[in-house]
Amino acid sequence: MKKLFRNRLALTEQGAKDLVRSSIATFFCYTMNMVPAMLLLLFFDQLVLGHTRSNGVYFAVSAVILVGLYVLLSIEYNSLYNATYRESEHLRIDIASTLSKLPLSYFSKHDLSDLAQTIMGDVAAIEHALSHAIAKLIGFLAFFAVVSVLLLTGNVKLGAIVILPILLNFLLILLSKRMQIKNQGKYYTKLRKNAESFQEAIELQQEIQSFGMAKEIKRKLYREMEESETIHIRAEILVGLTMNLASIVLYLSLVGVIVLGSVMLFAGEMNLLYFIGYLLAAMKLKDGAEAIGQNMAELFYIDSMIRRVKEIRQTPLQTGEEASLERFDIELQDVRFSYDADTPILKGVSFTAKQNEVTALVGKSGCGKTSILRLMSRLYDYEEGSIRISGKDIKAISTKALFDKVSIVFQDVTLFNTSVLENIRIGKTGASDEEVKRAARLANCEEFISRLPEGYATRIGENGATLSGGERQRLSIARAFLKDAPIVILDEIAAALDVDNEKKIQESLNKLMKGKTVIIISHRLKSIENANKIVVIEDGKVEAWGKHQELLTSSKTYRGLVESAQLAEAFVY
Numbered sequence: 001m002k003k004l005f006r007n008r009l010a011l012t013e014q015g016a017k018d019l020v021r022s023s024i025a026t027f028f029c030y031t032m033n034m035v036p037a038m039l040l041l042l043f044f045d046q047l048v049l050g051h052t053r054s055n056g057v058y059f060a061v062s063a064v065i066l067v068g069l070y071v072l073l074s075i076e077y078n079s080l081y082n083a084t085y086r087e088s089e090h091l092r093i094d095i096a097s098t099l100s101k102l103p104l105s106y107f108s109k110h111d112l113s114d115l116a117q118t119i120m121g122d123v124a125a126i127e128h129a130l131s132h133a134i135a136k137l138i139g140f141l142a143f144f145a146v147v148s149v150l151l152l153t154g155n156v157k158l159g160a161i162v163i164l165p166i167l168l169n170f171l172l173i174l175l176s177k178r179m180q181i182k183n184q185g186k187y188y189t190k191l192r193k194n195a196e197s198f199q200e201a202i203e204l205q206q207e208i209q210s211f212g213m214a215k216e217i218k219r220k221l222y223r224e225m226e227e228s229e230t231i232h233i234r235a236e237i238l239v240g241l242t243m244n245l246a247s248i249v250l251y252l253s254l255v256g257v258i259v260l261g262s263v264m265l266f267a268g269e270m271n272l273l274y275f276i277g278y279l280l281a282a283m284k285l286k287d288g289a290e291a292i293g294q295n296m297a298e299l300f301y302i303d304s305m306i307r308r309v310k311e312i313r314q315t316p317l318q319t320g321e322e323a324s325l326e327r328f329d330i331e332l333q334d335v336r337f338s339y340d341a342d343t344p345i346l347k348g349v350s351f352t353a354k355q356n357e358v359t360a361l362v363g364k365s366g367c368g369k370t371s372i373l374r375l376m377s378r379l380y381d382y383e384e385g386s387i388r389i390s391g392k393d394i395k396a397i398s399t400k401a402l403f404d405k406v407s408i409v410f411q412d413v414t415l416f417n418t419s420v421l422e423n424i425r426i427g428k429t430g431a432s433d434e435e436v437k438r439a440a441r442l443a444n445c446e447e448f449i450s451r452l453p454e455g456y457a458t459r460i461g462e463n464g465a466t467l468s469g470g471e472r473q474r475l476s477i478a479r480a481f482l483k484d485a486p487i488v489i490l491d492e493i494a495a496a497l498d499v500d501n502e503k504k505i506q507e508s509l510n511k512l513m514k515g516k517t518v519i520i521i522s523h524r525l526k527s528i529e530n531a532n533k534i535v536v537i538e539d540g541k542v543e544a545w546g547k548h549q550e551l552l553t554s555s556k557t558y559r560g561l562v563e564s565a566q567l568a569e570a571f572v573y
């Protein structure tokens, strides 16, 4: 049972356990709710059939009902609501922890608003269904089964007339299940697309305004909203029609008991007490089944969300052991890689970046230089060949163990909406304020930080929105200084720096790079002329490697790149 809940409803182990408990509690609550009806029967028995009892019996039964209901409702509340809130917390943590172990490739294929929506919105919908629908549905089905046996045992004909319409009601809802799931799924997918469009429109405000696209974007968003509204209305009409039809069918249960019961009563085939008992049971079951219909619809509604959560949790994680690395040569052997199956990016790249050396990657734009850096740092996993550090294939090293040894400065800097101090401290958790400030000095950040309203304590806005491109870049370099890892990866770090800053940072970088394995990409070929090894990438392969002077004679591609760089420097607007 627990396993079934875990698999079907994407619950955690504890969540599945709690659901079993809350379903049992709900079953007993339904059962206990029948006791007042029995009290009513006793009363009728006395009133109509003259079987007298002392008042104490009524008081005793009432007291049992009150205490029993209080205890059961407390258990039900605790296992239904408190446990559900715990479960949604666990579920969110579980998804977040899965996401943290996924390769970057997963995120490039999934929109971030979609993932955020899954963690917040989908889990909230599952939480609501867990607390309001699922346990109640299971509890009621168990209760219905028990009561059905009792009703059939008491009188087959009357029992059948109560039960059959309820079964028909379930059947109708189940028959519409596929259609409901399909329509709700369509609506869900459409809503996700809308969220992506809104996010894009907000993120690209600058471009939208400067290219005068505001009207067009607004029209597109309105159209998408209208489409989703149409899909939603269609889905709801279907739910409404099915539910109303199923509800009407339920009334047959009451009508049936009244008609057949009256006939049997007047024919002397049963006494009045039986008749009232069956009538009360039919009323209770009808009310319960009506509510359960809504619960079933809610279960169909969350089907797409459950599938989404499951899909995230079943994505293969990046695995590897906590290997201890001692030497830091990076050996690439026949590495092949593509972002999507149709377009190979790297078609067999082999070279070694040695410790204590600077290795520069050069090549035309889009030839795969950044991709190689991503593979070296396991931000993506390659498909064929091998990348070895300290003789170990990096796919066998946990990302944690690997990231501990790698400092990366990419051209796209990501900063958090927190203070300058904390943004740099990300380079080395637990670093003292003094260490952070030293790294900031080395990265030439001090001057602009001193101009900020609260210095190091200034919050820098979402992704450092209040800073210039060069300032953001320098904070990212400060992180690398602070981390001081044995492998340093630098991708176009000077792209957003002015000449003065670049010169100062170069001097600091030269100190940072000593004794390390440094891999660098720079479009300013001048800055990598002194590299120990320059690797020329062309058409997804290594075309040549060597020192600057050697390559000028041996590599046509390199010569071409140097000439283009010189032309670019001479270019004037």
Ligand SMILES: Nc1ncnc2c1ncn2[C@@H]1O[C@H](COP(=O)(O)OP(=O)(O)OP(=O)(O)O)[C@@H](O)[C@H]1O
Binding pocket: 108, 339, 340, 345, 363, 364, 365, 366, 367, 368, 369, 370, 371, 372
């Ligand atoms: N996340 C991604 N998903 C799909 N394709 C990608 C992704 N990142 C890069 N590419 C494609 O892979 C190819 C290589 O990109 P890469 O960034 O490695 O080139 P590069 O040599 O570093 O380019 P540049 O010098 O312009 O920065 C390009 O054609 C690019 O469009």
